[in-house]
Amino acid sequence: MEHLLDRDAAQQNPVDFDHHSAGHATNWPATFARIRANSPRAWSEHHGGFWLATRFDDVIRIGQQPEYFSAHKDYDPATGKIGGGISIPPLPGLRGVPNETASPEWDGVRTFINRRFSPKSVEAFRAKAQQFAAALIDEVIEKGEFDIVEDFTNPLPALVTMELFGFPLSEWRAFADPFHKIVYTPRDDPFFAETVRGLDYFNQRVAEEVELRRKDPRDDLLGHLANGTIGGAPLDAETIQNLAFNILAGGVDTTTALTSNTLIHLAQNPEDRERLRNDRALLPFAREEFVRYFSPIHALARNVTEDVEVDGWKFRKGERVLLAYSSANRDPDVFEEPERVILDRFPNKHIGFGAGMHRCVGSFLARIMFEAMLNEVLDRIPDYRIDEDRLVRYPTIGNINGCIHIPATFTPGKKVGAKIA
Numbered sequence: 001m002e003h004l005l006d007r008d009a010a011q012q013n014p015v016d017f018d019h020h021s022a023g024h025a026t027n028w029p030a031t032f033a034r035i036r037a038n039s040p041r042a043w044s045e046h047h048g049g050f051w052l053a054t055r056f057d058d059v060i061r062i063g064q065q066p067e068y069f070s071a072h073k074d075y076d077p078a079t080g081k082i083g084g085g086i087s088i089p090p091l092p093g094l095r096g097v098p099n100e101t102a103s104p105e106w107d108g109v110r111t112f113i114n115r116r117f118s119p120k121s122v123e124a125f126r127a128k129a130q131q132f133a134a135a136l137i138d139e140v141i142e143k144g145e146f147d148i149v150e151d152f153t154n155p156l157p158a159l160v161t162m163e164l165f166g167f168p169l170s171e172w173r174a175f176a177d178p179f180h181k182i183v184y185t186p187r188d189d190p191f192f193a194e195t196v197r198g199l200d201y202f203n204q205r206v207a208e209e210v211e212l213r214r215k216d217p218r219d220d221l222l223g224h225l226a227n228g229t230i231g232g233a234p235l236d237a238e239t240i241q242n243l244a245f246n247i248l249a250g251g252v253d254t255t256t257a258l259t260s261n262t263l264i265h266l267a268q269n270p271e272d273r274e275r276l277r278n279d280r281a282l283l284p285f286a287r288e289e290f291v292r293y294f295s296p297i298h299a300l301a302r303n304v305t306e307d308v309e310v311d312g313w314k315f316r317k318g319e320r321v322l323l324a325y326s327s328a329n330r331d332p333d334v335f336e337e338p339e340r341v342i343l344d345r346f347p348n349k350h351i352g353f354g355a356g357m358h359r360c361v362g363s364f365l366a367r368i369m370f371e372a373m374l375n376e377v378l379d380r381i382p383d384y385r386i387d388e389d390r391l392v393r394y395p396t397i398g399n400i401n402g403c404i405h406i407p408a409t410f411t412p413g414k415k416v417g418a419k420i421a
């Protein structure tokens with residue numbers, strides 16, 4: 001009975017919660033702790049109104065019932081009309097596929113791309129990730145200073161994702177920068193619409209490369225999109241664009257955010273840094289703990305398809321729900337000492353990669369990229385120091401919790417001759 005919710009009372013007494021606000025970005029752990037303790041099933045009137053799920057069990061239950069809580073997004077490029085999707089408020093532009101689809105569309109698309117992101121398939125990119133990490137450190141190693149985001153954690157996921165697609169590696173910045181800026185640019189910023197238009201180049205290049213793959217097939221992701229079939233039918237241009245958008249968006253900024261926050265933590269907690277440096281067998285456990293603790297995918301939305309009740313929580317058709325993964329991953333009912341990083345935490349049933357059928361398809365690749373970056377730093381610049389006075393975090397973390405700039409210095413070293421190729 002403790003889970004019963006008086007929905008009318010909750011809506012009449014909403015919490016002042018806006019996940020895109022500057023206040024939330026600077027104080028989100030305390031905000032979620034307060035809401036979990038006082039009103040874990042809260043209603044916010046921001047962005048048209050939505051329910052907020054902050055507890056681990058609620059997020060799991062909702063995420064595992066896609067028939068009632070859909071991620072599907074309607075988008076009409078001719079009119080710009082948007083409905084549903086995984087963002088509150090909805091993100092203008094392309095529809096993320098498969099992230100913003102529902103069955104039966106999701107089933108066909110997810111099956112189509114799963115084999116490209118299986119553990120065995122992505123393991124083939126481990127050597128490239130290590131090579132790129134070494135090459136990026138080579139570019140700064142003799143200077144003794146770099147920007148962790150600009151020079152390392154942003155380029156590497158972009159380069160690996162470009163390699164996965166089969167795009168020329170020289171174009172990585174033209175692809176990655178618009179996705180990076182969209183994530184941290186506030187929706188009410190006058191330059192937000194211009195930032196979204198930065199995706200036009202990506203869309204153009206996808207169309208061009210797909211056409212080339214149809215004439216000259218290659219065994220890369222673009223070739224898979226160009227010549228593959230779903231349900232026996234070739235993929236149309238819109239599906240290809242939406243799939244490519246979703247995969248690049250998911251591959252670029254989430255791993256960047258995770259690794260950036262981890263390197264900040266290790267700089268601020270030298271005992272953890274030394275422990276990891278001296279015992280790499282800890283890395284798989286620490287990796288999952290950093291995913292839990294920082295939850296780079298901060299929160300995603302679902303859309304109620306019909307009136308439904310979940311453990312005493314009543315929803316009405318058409319309402320929206322924000323699943324706060326970052327709050328669920330610090331739920332004290334599930335995690336011991338949730339506000340503390342415990343490098344060898346086990347078991348660790350975090351939901352940093354989502355929950356339910358929309359769990360991140362690229363999670364195995366993200367782990368490989370994260371490990372490559374962390375190992376390279378611990379091996380070659382283990383004494384790095386961050387200039388926290390010049391550190392710039394995202395002004396809005398409603399979708400992804402990351403950083404724009406992390407200036408750092410270290411003892412200069414020697415190049416190893418790695419190349420980005």
